[in-house]
Amino acid sequence: MTRTGLLGGSFNPAHRGHRRISMACVRAAALDELWWLVSPGNPLKADRPDMAPLAARLASARRMARGTPIRPTAIEAELGTVYTADTLRRLTRRYPRRQFLWIMGADNLAEFHRWRDWRRIARTVVIAVVARPGYDGDARAAPAMGWLRRYVRPRGRASDWTTWSLPAIMFLAFRPDRTSSTRLRAARPHWHRPPAPAIVRP
Numbered sequence: 295m296t297r298t299g300l301l302g303g304s305f306n307p308a309h310r311g312h313r314r315i316s317m318a319c320v321r322a323a324a325l326d327e328l329w330w331l332v333s334p335g336n337p338l339k340a341d342r343p344d345m346a347p348l349a350a351r352l353a354s355a356r357r358m359a360r361g362t363p364i365r366p367t368a369i370e371a372e373l374g375t376v377y378t379a380d381t382l383r384r385l386t387r388r389y390p391r392r393q394f395l396w397i398m399g400a401d402n403l404a405e406f407h408r409w410r411d412w413r414r415i416a417r418t419v420v421i422a423v424v425a426r427p428g429y430d431g432d433a434r435a436a437p438a439m440g441w442l443r444r445y446v447r448p449r450g451r452a453s454d455w456t457t458w459s460l461p462a463i464m465f466l467a468f469r470p471d472r473t474s475s476t477r478l479r480a481a482r483p484h485w486h487r488p489p490a491p492a493i494v495r496p
Contacts, residue, residue, distance in 0.1 A: 295393045297456060299328035300385075300419075302378065302398070306346055307354040308366070315424055316364050318468040319397055323422060324453040328397075330355050330366040331381070379411035382418045393456050394419045400426045400433035407437040416442060416461035422452070425467040 299319055305312065308330070316328050332352045335345075346354075348368055355366035375381040378396075385394060396419045398406075403423050406412050415421070421442075423433060433439070445461040452464055 295391060295456065297324060297326045297395070298389075298392045299323060299325045299395045299397050299422075300331055300382075301328060302331040302333055302370075302381075304345065305330060305332050305351045305355045305366070306344070307351065308358040310358070312355075313358050313362065313364065315468060316397075317362060319422065319424065319466065320363055322449075322452045322466055322468075323395055323455055325363070325395065327363050327365055329369075330359065330364060331370055332366055332368050334368070334371045335376070377410040379409070379414045379418070382415060386418060395422055395455055396420070397422045397424060399424050400429040403433040403438065404429060404436045412438060413441065413461075416445070416463065418460070420455045420458055420460065421463040422455070423463065423465050425465065425470075427470050 299316070301312075301316060301319075303312070312330070316330070319325065320328050332348065332355050334348055348371060352366055352368050359366050369385075370376075370381050373381065373384050375384060382394065382396070385392075396415065398421070400423055409415065442461065442463050445463050447455070447458055447462050447464045449464055449466055452466065455462065455464065
């Protein structure tokens with residue numbers, strides 16, 4: 295079985311924070327690969343005018359992942375899935391020789407109860423929650439944790455996740471990285487567009 299992490303997101307654009315957290319997860323959970331699921335869209339968020347095209351976001355992810363076991367993919371667009379539960383169901387059927395670990399930030403856990411079929415997600419894959427400054431308290435007090443709390447596994451055994459019965463959830467904490475896609479877009483709103491050609495004056 296290939297130990298494969300899954301990290302979903304818009305990657306608008308991908309940045310060093312994505313890479314650092316992903317590599318920390320690779321080491322902590324002894325992953326063979328980690329897939330970045332570059333999302334066609336988030337059903338919990340309205341269409342955003344600042345969302346770059348999927349092809350541009352996938353290209354930025356591939357550039358950022360060079361030289362690592364991170365594999366950016368737009369497989370959700372290929373599968374035609376919108377919700378994580380459906381994506382995981384299709385992936386586990388398509389890749390029976392892979393064991394998947396779902397990775398998400400503490401901010402996602404805080405609203406996990408709003409995800410479609412979130413209990414089915416927890417029954418399909420082990421979940422790893424990565425600490426994020428400012429969100430950890432809300433994550434621990436999240437409505438979904440009322441059900442998930444009994445399934446928490448020790449972070450000291452993170453590399454043993456393939457042996458755990460489901461549901462199972464673990465909390466990981468790494469040195470925080472303040473890099474933010476929002477800040478990058480604020481500094482360069484049209485980051486995905488090629489630079490305008492220089493005007494050469496006679």
